[in-house]
Amino acid sequence: MELNYLECIACGSREDIQTNSYQCSKCGDLLEVKYDIESLKEIVDPKRWTGSLRVWRYKEMMPLKDGSKIITMNEGGTNLVDCDNLQSMFKISSLRVKNEGENPTGSFKDRGMTVGVSRAVEQGAKVVICASTGNTASSAAAYAARAGMRCVVIVPSRAIALGKLAQATIHGAEVVQVKGNFDQSLKMVLDFANRHKEIYLLNSLNPFRLEGQRSLAFEVCEQSNFEVPDRIIVPVGNAGNISAIWKGFSEFKELGIINELPKMTGIQAENASPIADAVKRGDDKILNVERPETVASAIRIGAPASWRKALRAIRMSGGTAEKVSDNEILEAQRLLARKEGIFTEPAGASSVAGLKKLLEQGVVDSDERVVCVCTGHGLKDPDIVMQFVKLEAEMEPEMESMERALGIASVVTR
Ligand SMILES: *Cc1c(COP(=O)(O)O)cnc(C)c1O
Ligand SMILES: [Zn+2]
Numbered sequence: 001m002e003l004n005y006l007e008c009i010a011c012g013s014r015e016d017i018q019t020n021s022y023q024c025s026k027c028g029d030l031l032e033v034k035y036d037i038e039s040l041k042e043i044v045d046p047k048r049w050t051g052s053l054r055v056w057r058y059k060e061m062m063p064l065k066d067g068s069k070i071i072t073m074n075e076g077g078t079n080l081v082d083c084d085n086l087q088s089m090f091k092i093s094s095l096r097v098k099n100e101g102e103n104p105t106g107s108f109k110d111r112g113m114t115v116g117v118s119r120a121v122e123q124g125a126k127v128v129i130c131a132s133t134g135n136t137a138s139s140a141a142a143y144a145a146r147a148g149m150r151c152v153v154i155v156p157s158r159a160i161a162l163g164k165l166a167q168a169t170i171h172g173a174e175v176v177q178v179k180g181n182f183d184q185s186l187k188m189v190l191d192f193a194n195r196h197k198e199i200y201l202l203n204s205l206n207p208f209r210l211e212g213q214r215s216l217a218f219e220v221c222e223q224s225n226f227e228v229p230d231r232i233i234v235p236v237g238n239a240g241n242i243s244a245i246w247k248g249f250s251e252f253k254e255l256g257i258i259n260e261l262p263k264m265t266g267i268q269a270e271n272a273s274p275i276a277d278a279v280k281r282g283d284d285k286i287l288n289v290e291r292p293e294t295v296a297s298a299i300r301i302g303a304p305a306s307w308r309k310a311l312r313a314i315r316m317s318g319g320t321a322e323k324v325s326d327n328e329i330l331e332a333q334r335l336l337a338r339k340e341g342i343f344t345e346p347a348g349a350s351s352v353a354g355l356k357k358l359l360e361q362g363v364v365d366s367d368e369r370v371v372c373v374c375t376g377h378g379l380k381d382p383d384i385v386m387q388f389v390k391l392e393a394e395m396e397p398e399m400e401s402m403e404r405a406l407g408i409a410s411v412v413t414r
Contacts, residue, residue: 003039004063006031006207009308017063020123020197022190022205030306032247033063033207037254044255053077053222055111055215061251062115063211064122071117071147075110076215078102080223080371085339086352090359094369096229097336097352098220101344101377105167107298108241108375109139111216112209117143119208125200126150129193131185133237133298134164135376140202141171152199154178154185161297161345161381181292183303186238204240205305213241217248220371221258228260230368231319233351235375236266236275237299239310245373246313262371263319265364266310267354269294269347272301273323275310280321284311295326295384298347298376320363324353330384332356336374343378351375 006015008024009032015025017033024031043060051057055076064070080096087095100108117140120128127150130140137153137160144151151173155165158177168175178185186203193201204210221228228249234242242264252258268276272292278285289302304310314321324332329346332353336342351372358364378385395405403410 002036004033004035007034008032022193022201022207029308030205031207032309033211035061035063035251037251041255044257046257053219055114055212058215058218061211061214061218063208064115064118068118068122070114071121071143072114073104073110073142073146075103075114076219078219080220081340081342083340083342086335089335089339090356091366092355092359092364092370093367094229095355096371097340097342098216098371098373099342099344100216100373100375101342101348105135105138105142106163106377106380107135107139108213108216108373109135110143112204112212112240112244113139113143113202115212116140116202116206116209117147117149119206120149120200120202121147123200125198127152127198128200128202129154129189130202131155131182131189132160133182133300134160134380135298136203137173137175138164138167138171138380141168141173144173145171150174152176154189156181156185159297159300162383163380167380182301183288183292186305203305204238210240210244210247213244214248214251216241216373217245218252221249221252226258228258229262229371231263231265231364231370233265233267233355233370233372235296235299235347235350235373236268236310236321237272237301237304237347239266239275239304239306241373241375242266243306243309243313246309246317261317264313264317265319265354265358266314266321267350268321268323269296269299269329269350270323270325272299274302275304275307276321276323278307278311279314286311294329294346296329296346296350297381298345299350320358322354322358322363324350324357328353328357330388333378333385337378342374344374345376345378345381346384348374348376348378
């Protein structure tokens with residue numbers, strides 16, 4: 001029995017772990033890494049995990065060859081922040097935020113990229129490519145730079161947040177804009193990578209990237225002393241992350257490391273909510289959104305690649321999905337910043353916006369222990385914030401002027 005192999009998520013047929021295709025050769029659906037749990041049990045021992053939390057703490061659970069050259073910046077190990085202020089404001093017994101903006105390039109994408117780019121090295125790739133709403137590009141560019149590879153990123157025209165574009169370009173990626181949206185960009189890179197087998201595809205269709213993203217679940221277990229939270233709330237765009245996190249928890253349970261599983265709860269933006277809509281309809285298929293639109297550019301996706309896995313995760317875990325408006329997202333972004341000191345980009349704040357809504361609807365109970373994932377750093381998208389900023393009045397460089405400007409009366413001395 002092989003320790004790991006690839007399995008089609010739709011028809012279940014198996015492929016060798018060394019294949020360089022991204023889709024099932026029988027039905028064309030996505031491939032997923034699977035482990036022989038009995039063999040894995042023999043090599044995984046939480047007591048032997050040492051040092052700080054990070055993706056490569058779980059090395060034996062990552063599907064690379066022994067002795068592979070690993071391209072890493074110690075990604076992962078982000079704080080699980082106690083949010084006491086929001087907790088009392090929302091009247092919920094426990095609210096913690098997994099603050100993914102702390103990763104090397106400022107988003108959870110680094111957890112997957114370290115595995116994806118290391119796999120690209122293993123496969124002998126010289127060029128990597130991805131389509132991106134921004135953060136995949138930032139992350140791919142940085143890891144490809146460390147690996148000494150050429151990196152091409154395909155982005156929808158004029159739709160990428162400023163910070164993300166700056167990151168991709170400073171790391172030396174070739175950024176090509178498509179006159180179209182993310183869904184069209186993704187289709188183009190997939191067709192391209194299938195035609196040019198020497199070019200390595202770094203989208204979340206790539207099963208290796210998602211294996212790295214499972215580490216978020218592993219860390220939450222460890223940071224909770226293996227007392228699994230009741231619910232994990234995750235922003236959902238292409239739906240790779242929620243699927244990867246669920247896969248991580250499920251495998252920990254199969255290995256006997258944890259006893260419970262959290263309710264996976266996905267949050268999408270209104271007008272980009274095919275998965276939340278399917279959950280509300282009770283449907284096991286999604287209807288793509290032709291023209292997705294939201295302020296949260298990282299989840300502005302109408303045809304999520306991993307929809308099937310996401311629906312499965314939500315259903316199997318007894319979770320749910322909800323959609324939130326741009327106003328609700330921006331309000332949650334401000335709340336996180338002003339009550340907890342956490343600055344996350346709009347997509348990252350959608351999890352907290354969703355929690356607020358689900359509490360109001362009574363879908364989430366006030367006695368639940370909830371973890372919200374805040375997926376990316378707020379500095380990536382400064383334009384969104386500055387749109388609403390009013391700076392205080394200017395003052396003369398003198399005390400009286402300052403006291404007037406700040407509305408603090410002068411102390412009369414004589
Ligand atoms: C990529 C990304 C998402 C969406 O993740 P999916 O795996 O595509 O569902 C959400 N928030 C941020 C900040 C992202 O970069
Ligand atoms: Zn198949």
